[in-house]
Amino acid sequence: xxxxxxxxxxxxxxGGSLRLSCVASGFIFNGYSMNWVRQAPGKGLEWVSYISISxxxxxxxxxxKGRFTISRDNAMNALFLQMNSLRAEDTAVYYCARRLGDxxxxxxxxxxxxxxxxxx
Amino acid sequence: EIVLTQSPAxxxxxxxxxxxxSCRASQSISSYLAWFQQKPGQxxxxxxxxxxxxxxxxxxxxxxxxxGTDFTLTISSLEPEDFAVYYxxxxxxxxxxxxxxxxxxxx
Numbered sequence: 346x347x348x349x350x351x352x353x354x355x356x357x358x359x360g361g362s363l364r365l366s367c368v369a370s371g372f373i374f375n376g377y378s379m380n381w382v383r384q385a386p387g388k389g390l391e392w393v394s395y396i397s398i399s400x401x402x403x404x405x406x407x408x409x410k411g412r413f414t415i416s417r418d419n420a421m422n423a424l425f426l427q428m429n430s431l432r433a434e435d436t437a438v439y440y441c442a443r444r445l446g447d448x449x450x451x452x453x454x455x456x457x458x459x460x461x462x463x464x465x
Numbered sequence: 466e467i468v469l470t471q472s473p474a475x476x477x478x479x480x481x482x483x484x485x486x487s488c489r490a491s492q493s494i495s496s497y498l499a500w501f502q503q504k505p506g507q508x509x510x511x512x513x514x515x516x517x518x519x520x521x522x523x524x525x526x527x528x529x530x531x532x533g534t535d536f537t538l539t540i541s542s543l544e545p546e547d548f549a550v551y552y553x554x555x556x557x558x559x560x561x562x563x564x565x566x567x568x569x570x571x572x
Contacts, residue, residue: 380561389552389563389564389565389566390501390503390509390552390554390563390566391563392554392560392561392562392563395559395561404559404560406560407560440508440509448556450499450511450514450515450556451499451514451554451556451561452499452501452509452511452554453511453514453520453521454511455508455509455510456508457508458508
């Protein structure tokens with residue numbers, strides 16, 4: 346069974362940092378590129394970041410560029426998102442989601458999400 | 466950035482009725498469009514990929530059509546579990562983008 350399990354969310358003050366993790370199981374992790382997608386409370390979905398299978402290609406949404414860093418560890422079947430200089434508008438549920446290969450069908454499996462709240 | 470515009474924002478229908486949801490792209494995305502369903506408190510679920518392909522386990526009452534800039538998700542006969550929010554998403558160009566969503570509610 347494919348599983349993606351996120352962790353690391355919580356309450357953080359504006360300007361603070363958090364590191365999210367997503368552990369994968371039930372599939373060949375290094376056959377899939379990975380993404381982070383977020384959803385602010387009561388709002389729609391926003392793609393945040395992408396990392397290719399090897400980690401050599403990375404993309405970010407403009408809203409997080411320069412503040413967030415995506416990475417992966419294929420030996421540990423894990424995906425990470427380092428979030429720095431957090432703002433109130435980063436408050437959201439953060440989902441990890443896989444993508445077939447480096448450029449195939451997106452988001453066929455999602456994690457359950459982890460809530461990040463940025464507030465003083 | 467490719468903007469996806471979904472209409473209507475809300476669709477009020479009864480079980481058994483047909484639902485037609487629209488997604489329009491700001492420029493051509495070929496057939497690189499997917500549809501997702503999301504229920505409250507749950508992660509989104511992939512329904513349709515590359516405009517018309519049903520994802521694994523998705524019932525045949527869900528169908529997708531379109532190419533270029535205009536796409537449609539059709540639910541042929543609404544079941545009680547189909548009342549949810551639906552999003553379209555494009556993978557033609559970076560950044561990946563989602564539409565604003567259509568809520569299908571019980572009339």
